[in-house]
Amino acid sequence: MFVYVRKLGARATYSPEFPKILAFLPLFPLGKTPEMRGNVRFRADNKRRFPMSQSFRHPEILDIARQEGKVSVEGLAQHFGVTLQTIRRDLTDLAEAGQLERVHGGAVLASGTTNIGYEARRSINPEGKTAIARACAAQIPENSALFLGIGTSTEAVARALVHHKDLMVVTNNMNVASILAANHDCEVIVTGGQLRRSDGGLVGALAVETIRRFKFDLAVIGCSALDADGDMLDYDIQEISVSQAIVQQSRRTALVADHSKFTRHAPAKIASLRDVDTFYTDAAPAEVLAEACRGWATEVQVCH
Numbered sequence: 001m002f003v004y005v006r007k008l009g010a011r012a013t014y015s016p017e018f019p020k021i022l023a024f025l026p027l028f029p030l031g032k033t034p035e036m037r038g039n040v041r042f043r044a045d046n047k048r049r050f051p052m053s054q055s056f057r058h059p060e061i062l063d064i065a066r067q068e069g070k071v072s073v074e075g076l077a078q079h080f081g082v083t084l085q086t087i088r089r090d091l092t093d094l095a096e097a098g099q100l101e102r103v104h105g106g107a108v109l110a111s112g113t114t115n116i117g118y119e120a121r122r123s124i125n126p127e128g129k130t131a132i133a134r135a136c137a138a139q140i141p142e143n144s145a146l147f148l149g150i151g152t153s154t155e156a157v158a159r160a161l162v163h164h165k166d167l168m169v170v171t172n173n174m175n176v177a178s179i180l181a182a183n184h185d186c187e188v189i190v191t192g193g194q195l196r197r198s199d200g201g202l203v204g205a206l207a208v209e210t211i212r213r214f215k216f217d218l219a220v221i222g223c224s225a226l227d228a229d230g231d232m233l234d235y236d237i238q239e240i241s242v243s244q245a246i247v248q249q250s251r252r253t254a255l256v257a258d259h260s261k262f263t264r265h266a267p268a269k270i271a272s273l274r275d276v277d278t279f280y281t282d283a284a285p286a287e288v289l290a291e292a293c294r295g296w297a298t299e300v301q302v303c304h
Contacts, residue, residue: 057082057090062099065109070120072106101260118199121152128258128282128303129153133160135303136220136256136280142166144217147246148176150201150239151222153256155179161186170214172207172242174200194238203238211245219250223257225264226285230273230292232257233266243270252277259283273298 057080064079065071076087091107094100100107101124108120132153137160140146145168148154158179161167165185171177172191180186193207221243223232232255234240247253247270255276262285273279273289274296284290284302293300 054090054093058094061090061094062109065100065107070103070106070108070117070123071100074105076106101264118152121199124152124260125258125282128260129156129256130160131282131303132256132258132280133157135301136254136278137161137164139278140164140167140218140220144168145170145214147171147211147214147216147219147221147250148173149219149221149243149246150196150199150203151256153222153258154220157220157256170211170216172202172211174202193242196236196239201236201239203236203242205241207242208245211242211249214249216246216250218252218254219246220254220256221246221270223255223261223266223270225266226257226261226273227265228286228289230289230296232270232273232276234268234270235266237268240268240270247271247275254278254280256280262286272296 060080061071061076064076071091073084073087073091076090077084080087091100091102095102095107100109103120103124104126105123108117108124129152133156136157140161142164143166148158148169148171150173154173155175158169158171158173158176161169161180162183164183167183167186168189169176169180169186170189170191171180172193174190174195177188177190180188191202191207191210193202193210194204195201196203221232224235225233227233232243234243253276255273255278257279259282262283273293276298278299278301279293280301280303282303285293285300290300
């Protein structure tokens, strides 16, 4: 689109003679000439003056999120040439519409029938996950056998265990194995199974078969979502069978899940909080769920 103006004094004006005059003038894109910058202002983040606002940015923001797994406030502000506050409003609108989930510094795709990318999951609430991991690790005694499952929260627990002694850790998480390789007082056993390249998880029948050969003092597992009735949910059907075997082969089970799991949804059920001994989280669950946990004798630890 082009706007044809002529600088007359301090204003840009129009006259019937403009088509004739403009035949001899160079054409410039809207708002690009030095003269126009001084006299006519158009802001991309002003809906009244610039119609290409939220309705045009929102689809492109979602496209970027699908391609990259997440979006950042700063990156989007530079991409669209608008203010940080404008992008924050856009992300809030998209989150309220259920299309994105806000994370520190940006947003990720909302949950559905497929999980968000591993790197995007790592960026969700890292402070909360660290607090949960420290609390969980503090209650894991040395000289014990435990299982650490798939997930960024269980990986945080592994980092909190790097100074524990005389542990035997079985895991179907390649990232957990890599983290605990730095602890020479920890014996690490990796299950077999099909490698899930997206996050380093090992799933399938071979993983289940390996798990059934052990009896763990404690299993630390995560979930992708936590339903209002206390059901722990996930996306990968193959991971469900592995997680269920872990719970069955453990004397005690701990769930590590931050508050973002309270508002997410996934299609497949792992188990219920009634099957868990301790639930570590960073925000108190709704009172209805908290009351149910008390009835199930499931301890809820809110970690800060």
